[in-house]
Amino acid sequence: MTLAPNSPEARDIAYHFHAYTNAMAHAELGPQIIDKGEGVFVHDNHGKRYVEAMAGLWSVAVGFGEERLIRAAEAQMRRLPFYHNFAHRSHGPAIELAEKLVSMAPVEMSKVFFTNSGSEANDTVVKMLWYRSNALGKPEKKKLISRQRGYHGVTVASASLTGLPNNHRSFDLPITQVRHTTCPHYWKEGREGESEEAFASRCAEDLDALIQAEGPDTIAAFFAEPVMGAGGVVVPPATYWEKIQKVLRKYDILLIADEVICGFGRTGRMFGCETFGIEPDAMVLSKQITSSYVPFSAILLNERFYQPVAEESGRIGVLGHGFTAGGHPVGAAVALENIAIIEERGLVAKAAETGAYLRERLAQFAAHSLVGEVRGVGLIAAVELAHPERDDLAPGALGAAMNRLLYERGVISRPILDSLAFCPPLIIEKPEIDLIVDAFGDALGALEAQEF
C-alpha cells in the first residue's frame, strides 16, 4: 500500500496506537477513517456510505446526528460545563438522572453511582463488593464468578471478569479472585442428544459445583450479561436464568447484571433483565445510556448491596472511590435527553418489531452450506459461519473474510471469530435492514466462490 506521506491514513499509521487492533498489521493495512454520520449511516473520508449495522460499538441507539442530543449537550455546556460529585457536591442533571434510572429499573433499586465507561463501572462494582464483604465481617467473601466468553471490559478487574483469552494473554490476568463458569451457548456447548432445557440445567449444575468447590462463603457475586454481546451474541437457552438465579439465592451470592449492551431497548424490552426475568442486585449501564455521544456509565444498586457499603464509609469516614468525570453534567444531560427520545419515540417497541424482521430475514440463510447458526433476540443478532468440510480453517478466517466482503458492500458488521454480529441503531427502518440482509446474501455468495 502506497500512501501520500501527509494523508490521514499515513498520519494515523505514524501516530495513532489503536485499541483492539493488531498493531503490526495496522502498519500494513492502515485505518478505515470514518468522517461523519447521519441516522443509521456513516461515511468514510472518501465519501463512501455504510450502514452502521453495529451502531458503532453496540451503542448509538438514536442514530448519528440527533439534533436533540447536540442541543442538550450545548445547553448544559453553557450552563455548567463541568462539576463533580465528590464531598457532598451535586448538580441538577446528576440528581435528575439518578432519580430517573431508579424509577426505570425493573426491580427495586436504591441508589445510582456514576462512572465513565463499562469497564470502570464493573471495576467499581468489584471494589464495592469487597468493601461490602468487609463491612459485613466476611473478609473471605471476595471471589467473583463470571462466564467463559462473557465480556465485562478491559480494566484490571473487568478484564479478569471477561472470559476471553485475548483479554488475559500477556496481561497477567485474570486476578486471583475470579473464576469462570460455563458459557450458555447451546449450539456450541450442548452435548449430543441434550435438550436445550437439559443444557440449561447443566449450566446451573456447573455453577453450583464451582461454588461448592470454592466454598460458598468465599463467593461475593456472579457477573453476567443478560445476552452476551462481544463473546458472540449468545442468547441463553430457555430456563437458564431461572435456574442460575435459584443457585445464587441458595448461597446468598449477589447477582450483577451487566446491561452495558442490553440496556435501553436492545433486547426488545427496556432492560435485558426484563426480557429474561432476571432480578439483579446491581445493574451496570453504559453505551446506549447516552447513545455513546458522550462517555458515560452508571451503576444501580439495591438496598442489600448499598447499605453495608454506606455504613462502612461511615465507619471509615469517607468512601475512598470516585472519578473526576463520574456523573459529568454534560453526559447526564445527554443521557436524560436520550432516554426521553427512546421513550417518546417508542424505540423499545420499535426495536422488538424491527428486530423480529431482521432475525426472520437472517434466518433465511440458516440452511446455507456456510452457515452454522443464526441467533438473536430483540434487535441484536449474529450469523455464525462454519465450513461444512474445512475444519482445518483457522478460527475466525471465515468471519474476517465475510466482514471484508460486507464492508466492500457498504455494511459495517463485526466479526467475532466466525460470527458476524448485527446490532444496528434502534431507529433503523425495515428498508435499511433490507440493505444489510441483501448485502449479507450477496457477500455469502462471494464467500462461497472464494478459495480457502
Ligand SMILES: Cc1ncc(COP(=O)(O)O)c(C=O)c1O
Ligand atoms: C457487556 C459489556 N460490559 C462492559 C463493557 C466495557 O465497556 P467499555 O468499553 O465502555 O469500558 C462492554 C463493552 O463492549 C460490554 O459490552
